[in-house]
Amino acid sequence: MSTHTDTTDNQESEIPELRQETLQDYNNDSTTIPLPDINMAMHPGQVCFSDDVSDETMFNERYIESRVHEGMNAFVLYLAAMMHNVMFVSILSALIYTITTDRLDFILIIGFLIGYAISFFGPYFAFKIASLTPVRFNRQAQVIHYPLSKDEVLTIPWRQAKPYMRLGRVASGSHNLMLIFPDPRNPGDPNNPNIIETASAFDSSDYTVASGIYERLEFIRRYMEKGLDAIEPCQELIDENMVHKPTGYEKPMKFKDHPFLAPIFFIFRMFFYILGTGPLVDLWIKKQVRNFKWPEEVERLCAEGADLSSIDTTPVNAQTERFYEFHGISDLIYVDKNGRRIG
Secondary structure (H helix, E strand, O other): EEEEEEEEEEEEOOOOOOOEEEEHHHHHHEEEEEOOOOOOEOHHHOOOOOEEEOOOOOOOEEEEEEEEHHHHHHHHHHHHHHHHHHHHHHHHHHHHHHHOOOOOHHHHHHHHHHHHHHHHHEEEEEEEEHOHHHEEEEEOOOOEEEEOOOOOOEEEHHOOOOEEEEEEEOOOOOOOEEEEEEEEOOOOEOOOEEEEEEEEOHHHOOOOHHHHHHHHHHHHHHHHHHHHHHOOOOHHHHHEEEEEEOOOOOOOOOOOOOOHHHHHHHHHHHHHHOOOOOOHHHHHHHHHHHOOOOOOOHHHHHHOOOOOOOOOOOOOOOOOOOOEEEEEOOOEEEEEEOOOOEE
């Protein structure tokens, strides 16, 4: 089942301008690495989740929801606001100086206006295009709800997912877990279908190391197959007080781990936060998130007791005799249930 949910009245709306790739293009891309299929589980001996999944609005037996983009966008928006604020204060100071020294003329006024326009429109567009929408993994319907924009949501069968890792230095980090699906709006050639790419991180730490990509893939895969109990944090990390709520905000550096760097990092971070009018940006982010509403069809599919008789809700069950272990991007091995290496 593939449904294209559009919250506008125009059900024939044009496809948004997205990066349209085919499966072959994706496989030929040197920055993408195919990951184990969703019917392949990580060996239980390697699995140890650290996410606090107690928030029932984000984690329950019907769906789990990633809101990582709230925090990931916050950094970019702080930076955009800081650029505006520094430029604005500089221009204002220069304007006051020219007025008090009686040096103001028409050319300077034009220059001030151009300078402020440059400092204003960059942050304006950053806030305009910031993506603060969640991604929802609907276990009871076995689909993913992925917003394309504020007005359009794709609902795609989980069983069609093909996991990949995307490498490259970007604002979010150097590793990204991507799930690709045949594009239901524009399928293309059956032998080389057009695809749509969905980001699937839940926490800022997902972007830092390759092992986090495999752990997050197993986190999602286990939930979609077995439910909430399968992604509870492991007791070892609970005992070490290392369990945390997943978020896109950068984790603060702990003083006990970095007694010299932590204070410097904290001062720099607060300076950056204040220059970027962080509290105001935070209020804006919270308002945008609060105002986001899933379409009625999505909420229907996620509701308790929903009528899903027209949907194949059979979970994708993992193999029980063959597993994988991660020892590095170029060192992925397959093992049996006892951990013995197999071909």
